[in-house]
Each structure stands twice: as structure tokens, then as C-alpha cells.
Amino acid sequence: MKIDIEKLKKIVGEKNLSDNLADLYVYGADASVHQALPTVIVKPKTIEDVQKIVRYANQNKIPVIARGAGSGTSGHTVPIDGGIILDMKRMNHIIEINPEDMLVRVEPGVVDDDLNRALKPLGLFYPPAPASSRIATIGGEIAANASGVRSVKYGATRDYVMAMKVVLANGKLVNLGSNTRVHSSGYQLERLIVGSEGTLGIVVEATMGIRPIPKYRCLAVANFDKLEDAGNAISDIISSGAEPSMLELMDKIGIIAVNKAMDLNLPEVAAIIMFEADGNVKKAVDFEIEKMKKICEKHNGTGIEMSYDLAERTRLFSGRKKLFASLSRYKEGIICTDLADDMGVPNSKIAVTAKKIHEIAERNNVIMAVYGHCGSGVIHTKIMLDPKKKSQWKDAEKVIEELYDYVHSIGGVTSAEHGIGLSKAPPWKKARSDILPVMRSIKKALDPNNILNPHKLHDAPDDWVGATNLRYKVG
């Protein structure tokens, strides 16, 4: 691919561009199983920088892939066709904190935790926070419609997007949305950009809603001897009208993994549920916690511990917080791959899906933990396998096909909060074949030269294993 490096250097400055192999190799990967090489990495600082780069790329039909922290789990930013990686981390200004209008205006490279650090002294917070909030950028969170542990009460990124500035594929800058809480003024284009994974435009500024930090938070943990009981307790909590601010599940595989990795000494029961309530009136928080506790007990939940104390809450939650990486420690020779990682299922289907996941895994010689923000229907799994064996990748392919067929059959979705990227595209395309032509039309209208993160989502290859190099050395 021919790219005029000198031209790009003039835009961002020499030290903000790299085409050396050390950088290309690293920027060609994320937290997924995929790996490919970009042609060049550029780090814009201003909206004008982004416009100039995109305009040049469009004229020359060069792929442009915007990248935040590179914490995506499905290969969203892996440059399958090479091209320009736009590292947005230099655009990291929190431009405005506006407590009167309860909004913030940020550049896309602002890190979620940094935003919350800036908001905390004002008694405010930005709620969607995914587990990766320590590094995840707001731009990346918009691209994936990220959500997190508190989304069961506070919603996902899409619920906080008010307005944004977007650079289109032709380099033009458009203002989408408004600074009002609601608007009914034509297409909600700002919502269209949410979850578009960098395929429709480059977000260069975002206005996001914020909330006051509640005065009280109480976290409780309950143990279950049957995974099914835990799943049913979660479904009941939600359908009872209780208002958890967090409702998390962790199965025995997860518990064993965090015990091994972090020496937590958690009881190795079939499942643990963590539930939290928050609010400004302590009695109301007590009421919610008590209500959830009773439902857990009804479903044979035991050993229920609870605390308002921050240090204690942090201790109780520490295992869940670091579960993802800990899974690699579950068993010698087995590692954790980011596959089939975030399906969403209807509230009534938590228990049956959890059971089904274990059943499918066992039948196909892999291990799968079941955990996640189950209160909002998000079931996180990971496929744990021996990456060196070719047969294990065949097993993984079978698991993915079977599992997603099941999830879709019960009214679930392929991805609840991580996005489709490359590795989830085949089952998603299979399930949503009806809407693919609509999506392709939208893409064509906004990006006729197909330069923005090409061959992802609806245009991703049908074979996820062969879509790129795998990050593992197989065989």
C-alpha cells in the first residue's frame, strides 16, 4: 500500500508518526485473538489533523482505523487490510465539565477513569464504566457502546451520548445531537455512531451526560451450590422490580481461577452472586438490599455478607474485577481466549443459558467460565483452550457456532457490550441477515470508498479463524 508518509508527517509532526516494525506489530493487535500489520500509525492532536488525514485517505482509498486503548476483544481495531491507524490517545482533553447542565464535553482519547477522577470532587460520575475503564477511552466506548457493572441501573454508553462532533469519510466535520436531555429533531444520528465500531465516522468530540454520586452504596455477596439457582435468583431480582446498581454472577470456574491468581480464598461453590444497591436515603438502600437478599435465600443462597464500607466492598469485589485475566491461571496448559465473550440474553434465560454454556463447552473439549453483568442480561464467557493445538481451534469454532445458535434461538444477541469486530461477525451475520443490506446501504452512503475500518461488522470475513493471523503460534 502506497502512503505518502511525508505528507502525514507534515500534518501530525514527525514524532507523532511511526512506520517502524516495533510499533506496527504492536498496533496491529488488541485484546482479541487477531493480529495484522498496519502500514503506518499517526497520532492526531486536533480535529483539523483528523480531517486532513481522513481527506487524504479518502482521496487515495487508504483504510483508516481509529484506535483508543486497543482493549477491544473482537479485533475491532485490527487493520485487516493494512492502512492508517489513527491513535486517538493524544486527543485527551476534558474540554468542559458542566454541572449545571449535567454534562461533560471530552475529546475521544480521554480515559474513562480519568474522567471520573475529574468528576469525583464535584460529587459527580460518568456511570457506564466497563471493566477496562482504567485504560478505555471515551471514543472507544462510544464505538463499542460499552457498558459495565453498574449498567443494570445506569444503562450503557448510548444512554449518555448527547452530542458529538464526527469527521466523516470525506473529511467533513458534522455536529450531531444536542446539549438537551432529549431531542426529537430528525434522525438520531449521534445514536447511529454509537456501536458503529469506527466504520461510519471518526468521533473527535463527545458530549456525555453525567450523574450525581449516590451517598450510600451497599454491596452483598451470596453463595450458591447450584449454578441454576444463582441464575434464577438473578432473573427473579430483576423481575421483582428491585433496583440493583450491580448484579454480577461468577461461576465455580471463575472462583477457582481468581483464588489461584489472587489467593482470595473465596468459597469454591457452584456460583456467587454480587448485588449492590445505591441511593441517597440509607433506608431505601437497606430496603433494596434486603429485598434482593430474600430472593437469594429463596433460591438457596447462603453465607450472605454485606457492607457499606468502601474497603470491604473493594475486598468483596476484587475477585470479580480481575476475573477476566485470572482465567488464564485456571489450569496449566490452558489459556483464556477472548472468544464468545459477551452475549446478551433475556432476563428469564440466565439460568438455562449458563447451564447450556457448560454443556456445550464440555461436549467440545474446551472450558468456559460463566460470569458477567447478568442483571443486565450480559453473560461473559471466555473459551479456555490449549492454543497450540490446531484441533482446539476447530473445537472453538464448533462452540461458537453452537452457542450463538442457541443464544439467538432464545432471543439473545451476539454481543451485549464489546461489539462485533471480526471474531463475532460470522454468527452475528448469520442471525441478522435481514438487516445486513440496510447496514451496508448506510455504510455506502457515509463511506462510499470504504476507507473507515473496512471489513468489520457486516463486511467482516465469514471465517473468523482465517480472517487474520491468530496471535497464537498454532502447531
Add this chain to the structure above:
Amino acid sequence: MGVIGKLFYYKKKGNLKRLKKWEGELNKCIRCGYCYELCPLFKSQNWESDTPRGKLMLIYGMISGEIEPNQQIVEKLFQCFYCKNCSDNCSAGVPVTDILTDARADLIEAGFDVEGTIVNINEDLCSVCGVCVPVCKYDALSIEKVGKDENKIVVDKIECRGCGLCVAACPSGAISQKEGCEVTLPELHKKVTDLLKENKDMKAIVFCCNWSLFPGMQLSESPTLVKTNYGLIVSMCSGRVAPELVLNAIEEGAWGVMVAGCPPEECDHDGNYKTRRRLVLLRNMLKELNIEPERIKLDWFSTKESAKLTKSIDDFVKKLEKLGPIKKMEESKKIGG
């Protein structure tokens, strides 16, 4: 399976024998990237290839044969201060720095020679006095015979942690580190100057050791810079805070200087003992100049004791406000200059 095709393979330079045993551990890295937050090098460089995750990717690429080590890749792998924030906090338990040490050994064996964050000896300035040798807890410095009556200081590039203690200890200024990672004397000095220039109300300069402070990496820029009356500079070890840095800060208008280090017995480099001795001498020097010695403060903080650190700084600034600006600037200038 699309493993081969888009990336190229090569015949390995050297056999990378130490690294091969880490393949299983490298597979266990899930590449979540959470280690970014804790990496001081990423904060100064802002390239993902400088993060622990990036380094592990490069190592994996080398042992799998996908990428051939070149000068730029090797330079990245030799840039690390071994603060171990990444290894200590990786819930996949990947021993990042152990892997990195083996990478260094293999790459040196393969014939690479780079600067990284390793110290460099200027032989024209070095008198081979040997002061630096016992300063290094990792035995990275030694005196080697090179001729009949000639010795020289040799740096073990595998063992050097880049803490800079020897740089601060060298009486001839013969030891240095590469510019660009915000750890050299001129870079630290510039930070002092910039902080004092930026904010005329700045009372104190606080040098915090990277380990004791545990860098809660603020990677984004806030809208309204909260103007504090102290400026914080993170150094790789309290022992790196050379006397001239303290005196320069006072000369340039700071009302006082505080050094925050790891508690005794907790310093990875035993640099805190050196700092304690050094600051006693500096306080005595201030006394000689009729400047209140309490304008230099030393305090210890364990990892994550940020609340204690904030309180200690606040107390120090209050004390400085009572003392007011330094009156005997003329005398201090003579020493500082």
C-alpha cells in the same frame, strides 16, 4: 488457518533460547492492556509499544518467528525501569520483568547493543573511583581491568534497572542516561523550572519516588488545572534526587523541597538510605547559610499511601507558608549555582 500469510517469517537471529521457555506464559497474557495504567514509561512515551503489553507482544513475535529483532524493537525492550507495577498487578500472573530480563540476555547474545534506559559511562570523565559500584544493589556496575595499569567501569546491560542512583552518586558526572524518558538530570531540572515558571504561587517542589507513590496514571488532561501550591515530580527512586536538583529548586524560587521515598527496608534499590544521608547534609548546608533547614523534608510512603502523602505535603506547605519566602537567596545562589 490464517496464521501464515500476512506477516512475514524469518530465520531467527541468535536462538533466543532463554525466551523460548516463556512461550506458555506469553500465551497466558490476555493482552487486556490494564498494565498501561501503571507504566511510567508509557506515560512519558505514549506509544503502546512502550507498555508492558507491547513489549510482551514484541517478544512473542520474535520467538514465534513473525518478526525479526531489529534495533528499534530491541531499543523498546531495553527501555524499562523495573518498577514491576505491571508484574505485581497482572491478574494473569505474567512475570513481565523476568521475561524482559531474559529477552535482554538473549538479544545481547545475538549481538545487539542499544541504550534503552541503561546507564552509560563517559570514559573521558570517569576517574574509576568506584563510588558507583556499591551504590548499585543489582551489581550492574563493576571495575574491570583493561590494561596493565588501567581499569574501567563496566555496565551489565542485563542487570541495570535504570534507577539512576549511580548517576546521582557519581562525583564526576560521568554516568548518564538517554534523554527522552524524563529521568535524566537535565530533564528533571527542566521539570522543576517549568513547574516554578507555570505557577508563581508554587511554594514546594515534591520529588516522589515512583514506587512509593504508585503512579495512578492520569493520562488525560483536565479542563481547569487545579492550581496547587506545590509541584509533584516523579523520579525513579528517591535516591535519584541528586543534591543539585534540590538546590536548583531553591535557587529558582521554591520555598522548600520535599522528597517522598519508600520506607526503610522497602526500597528496591536501598536508595532511601542514601537520600536520608544526603538530605541531612543538605539541611546542614542550609543552616550554614542561615536558611531554615526544615525547608527540606524527607518522608516515607508505602505503595498506595496516597492519602498519607497528600497530608504530609499539605503539612509541609503550611509550614513553608509560615516561614515565608527564603530571605538569604544570594547565599543559596552561590551554592546552587
